Amino acid sequence: xxxAQNLTMIQTRAAGAKxxxxxxxxxxxxxxxxxxxLGAASGSLAFPVLGPxxxxxxxxxxxxxxxxxxxxxxxxxxxxxxxxxxLLLALSFGTMxxxxxxxxxxxxxxxxxxxxxxxxxxxxxxSSRQKSSALCAMAAAVGVVAITQPEASMDFPGIGFGLIAAxxxxxxxxxxxxxxxxxxxxxxxxxxxxxxxxxxxPVAVVIFINQPVDxxxxxxxxxxxxxxxxxxxxxDLMALRRxxxxxxxxxxxxxxxxxxxxxxxxxxxxLAVGQWAGIxxxxxxxxxxxxxxxxxGRGRKRGPGRGCGPGSPGPQNGAGN
Numbered sequence: 001x002x003x004a005q006n007l008t009m010i011q012t013r014a015a016g017a018k019x020x021x022x023x024x025x026x027x028x029x030x031x032x033x034x035x036x037x038l039g040a041a042s043g044s045l046a047f048p049v050l051g052p053x054x055x056x057x058x059x060x061x062x063x064x065x066x067x068x069x070x071x072x073x074x075x076x077x078x079x080x081x082x083x084x085x086x087l088l089l090a091l092s093f094g095t096m097x098x099x100x101x102x103x104x105x106x107x108x109x110x111x112x113x114x115x116x117x118x119x120x121x122x123x124x125x126x127s128s129r130q131k132s133s134a135l136c137a138m139a140a141a142v143g144v145v146a147i148t149q150p151e152a153s154m155d156f157p158g159i160g161f162g163l164i165a166a167x168x169x170x171x172x173x174x175x176x177x178x179x180x181x182x183x184x185x186x187x188x189x190x191x192x193x194x195x196x197x198x199x200x201x202p203v204a205v206v207i208f209i210n211q212p213v214d215x216x217x218x219x220x221x222x223x224x225x226x227x228x229x230x231x232x233x234x235x236d237l238m239a240l241r242r243x244x245x246x247x248x249x250x251x252x253x254x255x256x257x258x259x260x261x262x263x264x265x266x267x268x269x270x271l272a273v274g275q276w277a278g279i280x281x282x283x284x285x286x287x288x289x290x291x292x293x294x295x296x297g298r299g300r301k302r303g304p305g306r307g308c309g310p311g312s313p314g315p316q317n318g319a320g321n
Contacts, residue, residue: 025242029251032235037113037258039228041266042220044104049217050207052101055224057204059097062225064197067233071190073183078191082182089175089188090195096168099161106158108269110260111147114279115162117256117286118144119169124289132292136285143285146278147271253286 043055050058078086096116103112121140125133179188207213256279263269271279 025238026251028235028238028242030254032232033252033255034258035227035231035235036255037109037262039224039226039231040101040104040109040113040259041262042227043101043224044109044267046217046220046224047101047105049211049213050221052098052105053203054207055221056094056097056101057200057207058218058221059225059229060094060193060197060200061204062222063229063233064194066230067190067193071185071187073187073191073194075191075194078183082179082188085175085178085182086188086192087195089172089179089192090199092168092171092175093192094196094199096165096172099165099168103158103161103165106155106161108271109263109267110256110269110271110279111275112158112162112165113259114147114256114282115144115159116165116169117253117282118163119166120173121282121286121289122166123170123173124286133289136289136292139281139288140285143278143281146281147275253283256283 039059043059046055100112100116103115106112118140121136125137125140176189179192180186182188183191260271260276260279264271
């Protein structure tokens with residue numbers, strides 16, 4: 001999830017989005033979501049050799065190698081009030097990806113990504129403050145029960161990792177907003193990516209020294225970094241001026257669907273009918289909250305004596321995936 005890095009830019013530029021460019025922007029974002037989930041699937045192929053920790057370490061390093069030279073954050077000019085949210089952002093970024101990949105290893109791609117999506121959904125529900133949001137929350141809760149199918153044999157640690165990823169993504173959204181307010185552009189996000197990569201560098205060194213690593217596993221991990229970090233980042237930048245924030249969020253809701261399809265087709269992680277229904281409920285709840293938030297924002301603009309509302313709370317704001 002590099003998509004989270006661009007929330008502030010999307011919201012500030014969305015007003016100037018041209019209708020003629022929406023179709024191209026939407027197609028770009030769908031391609032971004034597909035690349036994101038293909039990257040996660042690629043990383044899962046390296047689990048037997050590198051484990052989730054090794055894959056995440058390689059992914060974080062690849063993201064930093066690409067992002068830092070492009071953005072070139074002025075780290076020496078940052079003050080402590082700017083540094084502390086960057087450090088927390090880096091911590092949430094690493095925790096989110098590590099928890100997600102650990103969950104994927106145990107319960108599969110589709111279910112793990114769907115559980116992770118509860119994080120931005122929770123932020124959207126809290127931000128919307130509408131009675132209809134309660135119905136969306138109930139739908140999401142039913143969806144969670146459907147996809148996890150609680151039984152004695154259920155992998156509760158895998159579900160737990162998915163929920164940790166969700167909480168980390170929610171924290172990432174809020175922290176990214178704070179960083180965006182205190183640091184110009186995406187320099188803060190780039191700095192957080194660099195910090196996260198620095199923390200994972202010793203882990204990668206230890207893994208590569210202490211156990212035999214084959215070229216295929218390394219290639220899969222690098223593929224995860226490119227497909228799940230680099231390409232989505234480029235795609236999102238291309239779509240920023242074309243797609244309004246609410247449409248961005250709705251399109252990002254397709255991530256769990258892509259994850260489930262890729263998991264079933266490429267990784268042979270079959271899902272029951274009830275689990276597919278649960279994924280659909282969570283995706284629908286997320287899209288509904290975004291659309292309701294957009295409608296509420298328009299109402300504020302038209303109302304007499306009222307300022308412009310916050311619009312979509314931006315559950316797309318995660319680099320989770």
